[in-house]
Structures are given as C-alpha cells and as structure tokens.
Amino acid sequence: MKYAYFPGCSLDSSAKEYNMSTKAVAKALGIELVEIEDWNCCGALEVGALDHVASVALPARNLAVAEKEGMDLVMVCSACFNRVKRAHRELLEDEALRTKINDIMDVKFEGTVESRRFLDVLVNDLGSEEIEKKVKRRLKGKKGVGYYGCLIVRPAEVAYEDPENPTSLDTIIKLAGAEPLPFERKSKCCGGPLMVTNEDHAYALAGEILTEAQDAGADFIVVPCPMCHMALDGIQFKVERVLKKKFQIPILYFTQLLGYALGIDPSELGLSRNMVSPLKVLEVE
Amino acid sequence: MAADENKVEIALLDSEFKHEVAREPGGENIKACFQCSSCTLSCPITELDDGFNPRRIIRKVLLGMREDVLSSEDIWNCAGCLMCYERCPQNVRFTDVVESLRRIALKESDAGRIKLGSSKPIFDRAFAGTVRRYGRIFEPEMMTRYLLFGKGPIGALGYTELGLRMFLKGKIPLLPHWIEGSSKVRRLFGTKGGGKE
Numbered sequence: 135m136k137y138a139y140f141p142g143c144s145l146d147s148s149a150k151e152y153n154m155s156t157k158a159v160a161k162a163l164g165i166e167l168v169e170i171e172d173w174n175c176c177g178a179l180e181v182g183a184l185d186h187v188a189s190v191a192l193p194a195r196n197l198a199v200a201e202k203e204g205m206d207l208v209m210v211c212s213a214c215f216n217r218v219k220r221a222h223r224e225l226l227e228d229e230a231l232r233t234k235i236n237d238i239m240d241v242k243f244e245g246t247v248e249s250r251r252f253l254d255v256l257v258n259d260l261g262s263e264e265i266e267k268k269v270k271r272r273l274k275g276k277k278g279v280g281y282y283g284c285l286i287v288r289p290a291e292v293a294y295e296d297p298e299n300p301t302s303l304d305t306i307i308k309l310a311g312a313e314p315l316p317f318e319r320k321s322k323c324c325g326g327p328l329m330v331t332n333e334d335h336a337y338a339l340a341g342e343i344l345t346e347a348q349d350a351g352a353d354f355i356v357v358p359c360p361m362c363h364m365a366l367d368g369i370q371f372k373v374e375r376v377l378k379k380k381f382q383i384p385i386l387y388f389t390q391l392l393g394y395a396l397g398i399d400p401s402e403l404g405l406s407r408n409m410v411s412p413l414k415v416l417e418v419e
Numbered sequence: 420m421a422a423d424e425n426k427v428e429i430a431l432l433d434s435e436f437k438h439e440v441a442r443e444p445g446g447e448n449i450k451a452c453f454q455c456s457s458c459t460l461s462c463p464i465t466e467l468d469d470g471f472n473p474r475r476i477i478r479k480v481l482l483g484m485r486e487d488v489l490s491s492e493d494i495w496n497c498a499g500c501l502m503c504y505e506r507c508p509q510n511v512r513f514t515d516v517v518e519s520l521r522r523i524a525l526k527e528s529d530a531g532r533i534k535l536g537s538s539k540p541i542f543d544r545a546f547a548g549t550v551r552r553y554g555r556i557f558e559p560e561m562m563t564r565y566l567l568f569g570k571g572p573i574g575a576l577g578y579t580e581l582g583l584r585m586f587l588k589g590k591i592p593l594l595p596h597w598i599e600g601s602s603k604v605r606r607l608f609g610t611k612g613g614g615k616e
Contacts (some may be wrong), residue, residue, distance in 0.1 A: 140510035143556040148590040174554040174604045179499050180546040183521040186444040192550070240553035240603040270566075288501035297505060323463045330565065330578075331539040332496055338467050339498075368590075369581065407588050 135259065137250070138200035139167035140205045142214040143175050144360035148368070149211070151404025152360060155389035156210050156252060158402040162393070163260060165270065167208060170199045176217040179327055191219035191235045197249065198241035206248040208255055210389070212359035216285035219249045219292040228277045239377055251286060253358055253388060254294040257302045272311025272395030277413065278391075279317040280304045281343060283362045287321050296323070303356050306388045310395035315350045319343050326361035329369065337376045340365045344373060344381045353415050354384045356391055363387065367409045384412035394418075432483035440480050443523060445515030452477045458503035460514045464496055473503055473513050480520070486533060489524040495537030517551055538569035545569075551605050554598030610613055 140220050145153035160167045173196050182189035196218065200207040209215040225232045226245050236242050256265065280303025287297040295302055300321060304314035311322050325339030343366060367385035374381055385408065393403040400406075400418045433603035440446035465471050471493055477486050488494065497517045504514045524539055527533045544563040549557040562582075566575035585591050598604065 142536065146555070146596065147558055147592045148585065149587065168615050172599045175550040175556050175597055177550065178546070178556075180543040181550065182445075183540070184525065184547050185609050186518075187523065188547075188608045192604070195604070195607065198552075235607075236607050240600060240606075280611075284500040284502070287503045290505060302466050323498050323502070325498060327498045328496070330562075331537065331542050331569070335464060335467055335496070335498070339463060368585065371580070402543075405592070409584065409588060 135164065135255075136166040136168065136205060137255065138203050138205040138247070140173055140176075140196050140207055140214060140218070141169065141208050142173075142211040142360075144213075144377060148364060149360035149387075150209060151407040152363070152387045152389060154229070155387055155398075155403040159256075159389045159393045159396065160252075162396045162398055163256070165255065165260065168203065168205065170196060170203070170207070173199065176214045176221075178213045178217055182217075187215070187231070187235065190224050190231060191239060193249075194235050194243045195241060197222060197225075197247065198239065198243045201244055201246050201363065202241065204247070206250050207248045210251050210252045210358070212283055212285035213361055215249070215251050220289075222249045223291065229341055229387045232253055246313045249418045251294065251358075253286070253302050254307075256392075257305055258294065262305050262309060265392070265396075269309060269311070269395050272393055273395070273416065274311055276312040276353045277315050277351055278307045278310075278354045278356055278386075279315050279347050279350060280307060280320060280356050280388075281317065281324070281362060281366070282321045282349075283326075283357065283359045284323055286358060303358065303388055306363060306392050306404065307356055310391050312353075315344065315352055317350065317352075319346050324362045324365040326359075326365040329361075329365055331375040333372075334376075334385045336365060337369075337370040337373050340369065341373045341377045341379070344370065344383060345377075345379070347383055348379075348381055348383055352383065354386050354391075354412060356386050356388050370410055377395055382410055384408060384415050386409050386412050423426070424465075427482065427484070433485040434483045436483045436485040437481050439523065440516065440519055443519035445512065445517075446513045446519035448509065449477060449480060449516055451509040452481065452511045453509060454478060455514035456506065457506045457508060458511070461502040463500060463502070464498060465502060468496075473497075476520075477511065477513065477516065480516075488520060489527055489535050490533045494520045495535075495539035518519045538565075540541075541565055541569040547608070549595070551608055552601070553595045554601040554604040555596050557592070557595035560595065 167333045177192040216383045282300045307314040325336035456474045542565045545561045
C-alpha cells in the first residue's frame with residue numbers, strides 16, 4: 135500500500151508528534167507514505183475569507199504534485215483534509231475555475247487521484263482485523279473517548295463515515311485494548327478556530343468537551359486534528375483557570391494511541407511533546 | 420436587546436445586497452432560505468451567546484441591511500463547524516455564506532466605506548501573509564503580527580505563558596521554511612484581499 139502524503143504546516147511545528155506517530159504507525163503496518171515534494175499550505179479556514187481562488191488553488195497545487203506521482207493524496211490534519219477535499223470537489227465540478235487555476239499554476243490539476251484521510255485508509259483500506267494482528271500492547275482497564283471534531287465528518291459529501299455518528303476513533307480505542315465510552319459531544323465544535331480571536335467562546339467550548347469526558351470517567355481523549363489538539367491539550371491549562379476546574383486529561387492523537395498499541399517505542403511517538411503528559415495513563419516508565 | 424436596536428430603517432435597505440452575496444462564491448444559495456432556524460438551533464456559538472443568530476444574519480442580508488451585516492462582529496464569530504451547513508434543508512450553506520460576507524466586508528473596509536467589527540481579519544491576513552511569503556505558515560511571525568495589531572501590546576502579553584510553554588515543548592519553529600516554489604505559490608493569490616496585510 136503506497137500513498138502520497140501531505141503532512142501540512144501544523145505537523146511541521148505545533149503538531150510534530152502527530153507527524154512522527156503517523157510515520158511510525160504507517161511503517162509498522164506496512165503502509166508506504168511518500169511525502170509530496172515541496173508542498174504548500176492548504177490555506178486552512180483562513181485564506182477563503184480573503185481570496186476564494188487562492189483557497190482552491192493552494193490545495194490544487196498539492197493535488198497536482200500527487201497526480202504526477204500517480205498516488206492518492208493522504209492527509210492526517212482535519213483542516214487540511216477538509217480544505218483539500220472541498221477544493222478538490224470544486225475543481226472537478228467547476229470547469230471555468232479549474233481552467234483559471236491551471237493557468238496560474240506551475241503544475242496542472244487533472245483530477246486523476248483521490249484525497250483521503252489516513253484514518254479512513256487505516257479503518258477501511260487496511261481494516262481493523264489486519265491491524266489487530268499486529269497489536270502488541272493493550273491498555274487494560276482504561277477508558278477513552280473519541281473526539282472527532284467538525285472537519286472530518288462535515289459536510290457529509292466529504293465525510294467517509296456517518297456524520298451524525300462517526301465510529302472510526304472508537305475502533306482505534308478498542309484496538310488499543312481500552313474501552314471507548316459514549317460521547318455526546320463527539321462532533322461538536324471545540325472552539326479551535328476562535329482560540330485567539332474570541333477566547334471566551336473557545337474556552338467555553340473546549341471546557342464543555344473536557345467536562346463531559348471527565349464526568350464520563352475517561353482516562354484520555356483521542357483526537358484526529360491538530361487544531362482540536364491545541365484547544366484541548368495546548369490551552370487546557372487556560373481552560374482550567376477560566377472554568378476554575380481541574381482536568382489534566384491527556385489528549386492523544388489517534389496515531390499516538392495506535393502506535394503505542396503496536397508496540398512502537400514512545401520516543402518515536404513524541405509522547406513527551408504533549409502538554410498534558412499521557413505517560414502515566416499509557417503506563418510508560 | 421433594546422427595541423430600537425431591532426428597528427429596521429426602510430430607507431437604508433439595499434435591495435441589491437442579496438444579489439451581491441449570491442454572486443460571491445459561497446453565497447449562491449442564500450435566496451433559498453425559508454427562515455426555518457435549523458442553522459441557529461444547530462449553532463454552538465448561539466448556545467454561548469444568544470445574540471449570535473445565523474437565521475437573523477441571513478434575514479438581514481435578504482432584507483438588504485448591508486452595512487449592519489458587513490460591519491458586525493457576528494460575521495467573524497462563526498467557528499466554521501459546518502453543523503448548520505449539514506442540517507440546512509435548503510442547502511443554504513451558511514458557513515460558506517459567512518465566508519462570502521467576510522470577503523465583501525474586507526473589500527468595503529479596504530475602500531474605507533465600513534469599519535470591521537472584529538480583529539479576526541487581522542489574524543486571517545497575518546496567516547495568509549506568511550503563506551504568500553514562504554509557501555507555508557510561519558506561526559511566530561503570524562502570531563506576532565496578529566497580537567500586536569489585533570490585541571495590542573497589553574493583549575499580547577496574555578500570550579507569553581502559552582508561547583513559552585509551547586516553545587519549551589519544541590512546538591514553535593524559530594525559522595520559516597521557504598518552499599522552493601514559494602514564488603509560484605505567491606502567484607496563486609489574487610491582488611485583492613489575500614495579498615493585503
């Protein structure tokens with residue numbers, strides 16, 4: 135199994151542990167991820183508010199590079215995935231826009247490959263039975279919740295599972311030997327996009343998710359998105375202060391949890407880079 | 420909310436506004452709204468602040484309350500969670516409508532015709548500015564620019580602890596990564612909006 139890989143800007147900075155653990159998990163499962171050459175930012179949620187053409191052209195350039203390699207483009211960041219997948223659809227549906235963008239790009243978009251999520255590749259291409267054969271460590275007696283966020287489940291036309299009741303992260307939690315708990319807010323907004331421009335809203339929304347997880351008795355939360363990770367792990371100390379609560383709930387990228395279950399060395403999963411340490415929950419010495 | 424804030428000045432309505440929004444990418448379906456409120460009932464921001472009301476924003480656009488909408492803080496407070504987009508029975512795509520309103524608001528603000536209601540566009544431009552320059556985001560420059568111009572020096576101070584914590588975890592790069600094709604990425608941005616910082 136071989137895919138073109140677009141890590142995205144966060145995975146090069148604030149979410150390096152997501153990049154490390156993704157590569158380590160892919161290697162352990164025999165999936166080859168080939169990082170696309172000289173990739174650019176996808177534009178995320180911000181560029182579209184300034185320049186619509188650029189918000190489609192930035193993903194188009196990365197897709198065109200993957201096409202040259204003849205491989206589907208795989209992403210792990212939810213914001214990258216949502217932007218690229220939505221731009222991809224627009225490029226296929228709007229011929230005038232496609233022509234305009236191909237005219238200003240150094241490479242050409244033809245529409246010959248798919249944009250995919252790594253989680254989708256794991257659960258649907260490889261399958262949990264195949265993954266289970268390689269599981270070496272189990273988190274017995276631990277409980278976790280899967281927090282999916284917004285951008286991998288909505289809109290329905292870009293999602294790869296039921297937008298009202300996604301289950302792929304619960305599958306990962308089960309594979310790791312822990313118990314996935316029901317989680318009402320599994321795809322309610324964490325406030326991430328408002329983290330620096332409307333902090334009050336961001337703290338309130340992240341606080342709701344942390345509170346529900348704590349009340350449910352979760353030992354950890356599993357996420358697929360660097361922005362959600364920042365809202366729930368990066369600024370958890372601020373949310374605690376504003377809400378006058380103590381959480382200290384570790385927030386794991388699903389690749390960190392799966393990597394641990396696959397027996398990968400914790401140093402390769404970047405576990406010490408998380409703000410709220412997951413080492414105790416994972417029983418790492 | 421005081422009664423006079425809800426008053427609609429008929430003489431100030433711009434009946435062209437809904438067409439202007441419908442011509443903007445993302446705003447195409449706005450005229451299909453039949454005011455059912457599914458958007459507002461799905462909205463996590465409305466739960467925190469009942470003054471934020473997607474249905475009302477759409478109604479204001481349809482009525483032609485152009486300046487009121489474009490200079491409001493509301494259009495910058497949508498988190499883009501897509502819940503309303505997913506649940507709208509008329510496929511209005513409110514998340515995309517907001518994006519189209521933001522672009523029109525920026526254009527009007529650049530022309531000096533309105534004052535923007537939020538510091539969010541300063542963040543968006545700081546973000547896009549680093550992408551234009553390097554081909555990828557460079558957070559330290561983006562955040563410094565946003566905090567100084569969007570929050571002011573005092574507001575920026577509130578971020579020193581988070582910055583320090585992130586730095587100690589190796590989450591803040593010291594140097595930007597210039598991609599080889601950065602000049603080619605710059606060409607993807609138009610002269611309007613995206614380029615201006």
